[in-house]
Amino acid sequence: MQKSGSLSKNTSLRLTPQQSLRRLGLCSQVATGQHSSPIVFPEKRGKVKASRHGDLSVSSDDIKKTKREDHRIDIVDEQSDLLGYEVFSGKLILDARKTSKNNASQTSTENMNQDxxxxxxxxxxxxxxxxxxxLEDVISVSYNVGVRHFTVHTYPMKKAPCGLSCFMRSGRSRKDIRFLASNSEEAIQxxxxxxxxxxxxxxxxxxxKQASDMVVSDGPSESHIKCKSPPKMLVILNPRSGRGRSSKVFHxxxxxxxxxAGFKMEVVKTTSAGHARNLASSVDFSTCPDGIICVGGDGIVNEVLNGLxxxxxxxxxxxxxxGIIPTGSDNSLVWTVLGVRDPVSAAIAIVKGGLTATDVFAVEWIQTGVVHFGMTVSYFGFVSDGVGTF
Structure with a gap:
C-alpha cells in the first residue's frame, strides 16, 4: 500500500455493537450521541415511622396507604424521564397460551376469563x-393481519440469584410475550x-386456521404500519476464532x-489470514449499505478496518x-469501546442501531512506506494468548 496522506489525524471509523445503536453499534464517523438503556425499577417509598416523640399518632389508614404505595410504578409523572413520552395506551390481555397445533382451535372463553x-x-x-x-430489550413484533393478537419478541437481561450474583454471570435469553387487544383496529395501533x-x-x-377469538372481518391491512426497511449486511465470520466455536455461536x-429483526445477510466465512481484508477492500457497498458485521476477535476487525x-x-x-460480534480469545476492542463482551448483547446493540465513534491511528513502516491502521493498540507476538489466560 502506498503511503496514505489523505487520512487526517482525527479520522474515525464506524464500528458497531452495543447499546441503542440505531442502525448498528460501535461506529466510525462521529455520528450520534450516547444512548442510554433505561432500566425502570419500582420506586420504593419509605414507610411511615412513628419514632419521633413529636409524632404521637399515625392513623392506620395512612399506614395502609403507605404500604400500598410501596413498589408502585409512577408512570403518570410527566416530569420524569424514566419512561419518556406516551405513544399509545389502552387495555391488553396477556395471552399465556403456548402456540401449538393442539391448542390452536381454543375458543375465546379462556382469554375472556382473564382480566x-x-x-x-x-x-x-x-x-x-x-x-x-x-424497549432496548425488544427485538421485533410479529402480527398477523386482521387478528386481535400480536407477539413481542424480547431478550431481557436475566439476573443471577442474589446469593450467587458474585459467582454467576447475568445473561440474556429470549422471551416471546403475546397480547390480545380489544379488536384488530386497536391491535394495529x-x-x-x-x-x-x-x-x-x-x-x-x-x-x-383461525380460532374464533382471532377472526375479525374487514380489518385494516399491514399497509397502515410504517415499518423501517430491513437492513442489508455483509457478515464476515472467522470459523477458527474462539478455538473453533465462532460458527456455532453465530448460527x-x-x-x-x-x-x-428482519436482517438480510450474506455470510462469508474466511479461509485464510488476510481474507477478511481482501473482502473489505473489494466488496460492492451496494450489497451491504447498512454495514459489515465481523464475527470473531479483534484480528478480523483489524483486517476489515485496513481493507476499508x-x-x-x-x-x-x-x-x-x-459491527462486532465478539467470539475470539481477545475481545478488548468491543469491551473498551462499548462495554460488552457477550455475543447476544453485541447482536442486540447492532439491531437497535446507532453509531459509536472511535479513533483510528496509523503506523507507517519507514523502510517500505506501508501504512497499517489500528484502533486500540499495535503489538507483535502472542499478546492475545496471554490476555486470554487472565
Missing part, C-alpha cells in the same frame, strides 16, 4: 399492569406504536436475533458501519 390490564407504550418502555419492559419506536414489525398473512445464538481504509474511495469506505 384486561392497563397498558402503556412510551418512547422508552412498554408497561402492562405492574410489569415494565425496556399497538403494533404501529412499536414501529414508530424503530422496532421491526414482521407482518404475516391472516392464518388459514446458534446470534443469527436468530438478526432474523427476528486501503480503498481508493476511502471517504465512502469510512461511512460504512462495522
Amino acid at each position: 384486561a390490564v392497563d397498558a402503556k407504550l412510551t418512547s422508552k418502555a412498554f408497561v402492562w399492569g405492574s410489569c415494565v419492559l425496556s 399497538w403494533v404501529s406504536g412499536f414501529a414508530d419506536q424503530q422496532c421491526y414489525v414482521n407482518c404475516l398473512p391472516h392464518p388459514l 446458534g445464538m446470534v443469527e436468530p436475533i438478526f432474523k427476528l 481504509l486501503g480503498r481508493d474511495n476511502q471517504k465512502e469506505a469510512i461511512s460504512i458501519p462495522i
Whole structure:
C-alpha cells in the first residue's frame, strides 16, 4: 500500500455493537450521541415511622396507604424521564397460551376469563399492569393481519440469584410475550406504536386456521404500519476464532436475533489470514449499505478496518458501519469501546442501531512506506494468548 496522506489525524471509523445503536453499534464517523438503556425499577417509598416523640399518632389508614404505595410504578409523572413520552395506551390481555397445533382451535372463553390490564407504550418502555419492559430489550413484533393478537419478541437481561450474583454471570435469553387487544383496529395501533419506536414489525398473512377469538372481518391491512426497511449486511465470520466455536455461536445464538429483526445477510466465512481484508477492500457497498458485521476477535476487525481504509474511495469506505460480534480469545476492542463482551448483547446493540465513534491511528513502516491502521493498540507476538489466560 502506498503511503496514505489523505487520512487526517482525527479520522474515525464506524464500528458497531452495543447499546441503542440505531442502525448498528460501535461506529466510525462521529455520528450520534450516547444512548442510554433505561432500566425502570419500582420506586420504593419509605414507610411511615412513628419514632419521633413529636409524632404521637399515625392513623392506620395512612399506614395502609403507605404500604400500598410501596413498589408502585409512577408512570403518570410527566416530569420524569424514566419512561419518556406516551405513544399509545389502552387495555391488553396477556395471552399465556403456548402456540401449538393442539391448542390452536381454543375458543375465546379462556382469554375472556382473564382480566384486561392497563397498558402503556412510551418512547422508552412498554408497561402492562405492574410489569415494565425496556424497549432496548425488544427485538421485533410479529402480527398477523386482521387478528386481535400480536407477539413481542424480547431478550431481557436475566439476573443471577442474589446469593450467587458474585459467582454467576447475568445473561440474556429470549422471551416471546403475546397480547390480545380489544379488536384488530386497536391491535394495529399497538403494533404501529412499536414501529414508530424503530422496532421491526414482521407482518404475516391472516392464518388459514383461525380460532374464533382471532377472526375479525374487514380489518385494516399491514399497509397502515410504517415499518423501517430491513437492513442489508455483509457478515464476515472467522470459523477458527474462539478455538473453533465462532460458527456455532453465530448460527446458534446470534443469527436468530438478526432474523427476528428482519436482517438480510450474506455470510462469508474466511479461509485464510488476510481474507477478511481482501473482502473489505473489494466488496460492492451496494450489497451491504447498512454495514459489515465481523464475527470473531479483534484480528478480523483489524483486517476489515485496513481493507476499508486501503480503498481508493476511502471517504465512502469510512461511512460504512462495522459491527462486532465478539467470539475470539481477545475481545478488548468491543469491551473498551462499548462495554460488552457477550455475543447476544453485541447482536442486540447492532439491531437497535446507532453509531459509536472511535479513533483510528496509523503506523507507517519507514523502510517500505506501508501504512497499517489500528484502533486500540499495535503489538507483535502472542499478546492475545496471554490476555486470554487472565
